[in-house]
Amino acid sequence: MKYILSSILLVITATVFAQNINFTSQLYKEYDKYKVEEFSTRRLKHSDIQPFIKRLRLDKKYIVKHVGSSIEGRAINLISIGSGSVDVFLWSQMHGDETTATQAIFDIFNFLDSDEFKAEKAEILSKLTLHFLPMLNPDGAEVFQRRNALGIDVNRDALRLQSPEGQILKRVRDSLDADFGFNLHDQSRYYNAERTSKPATVSYLAPAYNYEKDINDVRGNAMKVIVFMNTIIQQYAKGQVGRYNDDFEPRAFGDNIQKWGTSAILIESGGYKNDQEKQEIRKLNYVSILSAIYVIANENYKKISIEDYEKIPQNDRKLFDLKLTEVTYNLLDKNYVLDLGINYTEKDVDEHVNYYNVGRIIDQGDLSTFYGYDDFNAKGYTIVEGKVYPEIFANVKDLNSQKVNELLKSGYTYVRVSDLKDSKKYTQLPIHIISEDFKVPEFRIGVGVNPTFILKKNDAVNYAVINGFLINLNNTNKVFKNALILKD
Structure with a gap:
């Protein structure tokens, strides 16, 4: 009986991937059409993204809201698009020197503004409302450092909320009460997929919401989406996906956002040979995030078994x-x-x-x-x-x-x-x-x-x-x- 159930789950999972594979393969193949050419290095500052945010303000598809300012007074904006009932919240660069996903977010805006993939975009934007908060820590970005101007790690400020950046993230999360949240980071290039020589080019995590690491529907849904993303990225960086440590950290935003009822998905951009500026990894972010958004929109993630989540190799640092x-x-x-x-x-x-x-x-x-x-x-x-x-x-x-x-x-x-x-x-x-x-x-x-x-x-x-x-x-x-x- 157990064998039969496993076989059924395998067939269902394979069907889900087959239904989405053409879209995701085209995303990868045609990425250069949507890449923001002005971004080419990891040292991305607040001033670099302002012209693009200004353009979005003029586009009626988007709602751009000023949701607060950093310690040094740099504006932090929430950019929303779509009319669906499912809210998906994505935030990047809460660590100032982790810019890969910020660049990918602006590539995604170019994709959403294009004339291609009309059917897929119609499904995404009719079923989801996407909310992007790029560059949460612009003061850290200015000097290319992890911490904010106060010298604290914003990702360890979920309880005390000492920083304006942490307060903004909490306030936006609560106002949206988002169904899914994507916590977008960079990790050290020295992580490898456990027991292999391959770098952990992209690592995923469905953070624990308690010390026991229990799995409820909220965390389980995050795991299902990660299983899908892993399968997609394996096509382009085989063996180079890791699973981030899931020890519960009570001060961390990802863990708490999971606890507050949003299915939180951590994406960490690591290393890739001869890609010091992480431009290939940026491309993988773009494909990974859009693939996840699409599988959430068509609800195919619900058919995925979480059993394969634990099969993703853990991060190691060797x-x-x-x-x-x-x-x-x-x-x-x-x-x-x-x-x-x-x-x-x-x-x-x-x-x-x-x-x-x-x-x-x-x-x-x-x-x-x-x-x-x-x-x-x-x-x-x-x-x-x-x-x-x-x-x-x-x-x-x-x-x-x-x-x-x-x-x-x-x-x-x-x-x-x-x-x-x-x-x-x-x-x-x-x-x-x-x-x-x-x-x-x-x-x-x-x-x-x-x-x-x-x-x-x-x-x-x-x-x-x-x-x-x-x-x-x-x-x-x-x-x-x-x-x-x-x-x-």
Whole structure:
């Protein structure tokens, strides 16, 4: 009997997906038609979205309401469209540096304004009323930081409501009493799908509403929608979906919104190889959110079993930007074999609209249970301290890629430049640039250290690690972000 019921559920679920698959596949295929071209990086500010909100105010399809202001006085708006009896509430960027879904929301507005998909949009907008609250924390967005101007995490302000941003979210949620709520975030790119080397590119969660993690109809409906979204995203990022930890957090908005009767769905945008600005993940957000909205509108989510929710792998945090495996390191005249896990920390520049990377060793030793976006088996390679080139260059312009490659092959990882007064803190050249008087720190390999060294095998230098980036010295088409410019 149990087998028969499971088979019936499987057939029903498959039918639901088949009915929606054409729509969702077209969403992905035709995404570029609707992408807001003005948005191309993660550093999105309040001023960047205002021209688009102004246009929506002039469109009679939308109702744009000023629902409050941030601590520093930036306007927070609720944008609504549709005439249906089911209310769906979506809010983004309650953490100021989590912009992926905000960009996707404005892509969705372009989709809603288009002439395509008329039947699907008619069904969505006749059965649902969609409410978008993009960029809840504009003060944090201004300086690209998680917390608001008060220095608190807005997502931990659901009980005390100390911040105006938290008060706005609570007031809007209560006024709408929405049936579904989408809590849109970014998570660290270092999360992976449990027990795999694949990044958790998108992670979902139906938050618990109590410590016991009970499942009622409200939470169950969120789980059903997540099962559907997971199946859709697996087509484009196979194995790269995770399930966020569901331990109850009594201060968190997602947990409380579930508790208050809105089926809350958390979407976390993680990492994707060679997608530092999360533009592919933005596309997946767009597809995921619109697919969910459509399955809510046609009520097909009700036919989905929640059994598959628990089958989504949990998030784990075992990814590095670069993992070097079995590299030899000489310490006190004795050779040791280590794995190195290296990550890149972003340092904001240009009024928080750009950044450069500083590499750090995060862990070392036996990292056999960890993974890397880039994973290099360095067995047989020995770490060799990089040298300072004895000649002093007049300025950075005297260096070029070919010259730098020759220096690296000769074991040099630093060059001195006399004129650095107008230079930035970083260079796209794959070698550190230092001032005439800069003293290079004593070389060592350790957690927290900037990884800069030569990799030598059989007396040949074919690889270098500069600022944590692995450089193949025989590949002139190598991709490199930046080295550092260091002055006294």
